[in-house]
Amino acid sequence: MLPEVNATRYVTPLREGGSLPGIVEADNHGTYVVKFRGAGQGPKALVAEVISGELARRLDLPVPELAVTHLDPIVARAEPDEEVQELIRASAGANLGMDYLPGALGYDPVAHPVEADLASRTLAFDAFVENVDRSWRNPNLLIWHGDLWLIDHGATLYFHHNWPRAGNVAQRAYKWDDHVLRPYATNLATAGPALAAELTPGLLEEVIALVPDEWLAEFDFPSAEQARAAYLGHLRTRAAAWPAWLPGAAA
Template sequence: MIDIQLRTVNVTRYVTPLREGGSMPAIAEADDDFLYVLKFRGAGQGSRALIAELIGGEIARILGLRVPELVFSNLDEAFGRTEPDEEIQDLLKASVGLNLALHYLSGAITFDPTVTKVDAKLASQIVWLDCLLTNMDRTCRNTNMLLWHKELWLIDHGAALYFHHSWQNWEEQAKRPFALVKDHVLLQEASELETVDEDFRKILKPEHFQAIVSLIPDAWLDGENVFETKDDHRQAYAKFLEIRLAHSDIFLKEAQHAREILI
């Protein structure tokens, strides 16, 4: 049995908002004295974005890619009472309880594809991961990658697994190609997709998916009427990933075709 653990921290200080996109993450300090990029369950996409962040980040980590440490971050009911900004105060009130945070990489800079070139293997690994996760948000406009100590780090997988915003025909969606790969910022460099597919299929196991989805807090699964139980809900995520991995040749061919057009 594979065991994956996430630490839980208590948020002690709201430092500053990061007004990027619609989710309004923030830099916050926790009771372990570290700074984190805090993702709120009360933000626009709600708990689904946190679930996608958790699943995407931990799968990336299993595959050997660099992702900041993910932690559960507990927000106390009294935390936002002194916040003068009404929009932020409402967000904090709506996010009481468990949220998700990424360790803040102090001094990191946003990856710029015109400045930094990524080698073919790493580019192929990241493209393959985003095809598995159906992550639409790794484009030239918004790379969601950072350079920290001269190494490439992946952040923000909240837009992945977009099928879960409706759950309509989700088992069929698991077998579909990922057409949006054509806009991936690293597609042109991803010349080793076939080798990466072979390597990653050997690494990822159903037990990994089970271990990750078991981490999803009950509170993040509230309000979903598609499933009889919350465990059924978790198992649907695991099943989607298992099906998608088993049919990786579908999204692999789509990525290769999109790359041929691009180059």
């Protein structure tokens, strides 16, 4: 299970995020960037954050610690912004927190070259989860204490926005033309297939099991168990078909 914390204070919104995430303090003395279930993207963005983020962690990619962050709407009382108040009230209960990295810098591909194997594994991972949000325009990468960190995976797994069609796109190729790490991913020919081999059914089942039932029970399926089975079936199929989606693999 993911760690669980209770939000004790809403600190400030992060307005550069389309879903209006916010920084909160929690009862474990930690500080988190919270993605709210009441935001426009809804709980599916939180599902994608957990599955993709925890999969990346198990593939030895650097992702800040995730935690289920329980929110009492009373924390909104001190927030003067009515939009934020409404968002917090709509997000009572379990939300998704990501460990806050104080002082982290936004990634600049010119100023921050990335080691070839890390860049290649990151690109291969993004290809598997179909991450459309790692371009040079919006890399969703941070530099913290000199190291690269991967953040914001709510836009991955976009097959789950259309389950009736999901089976038809399980082998969809990944468009990597504007991937921010493409210039550094010079080991992709070896690191890509190696990462694909690590995408075992057991690993996929493990990360899917981390998603709270209530986020899965709100849409598309009669039960959380059926939703988990659907995610697992799709991702198993995609993992097995890696030459179809991994850039350059079929060349």
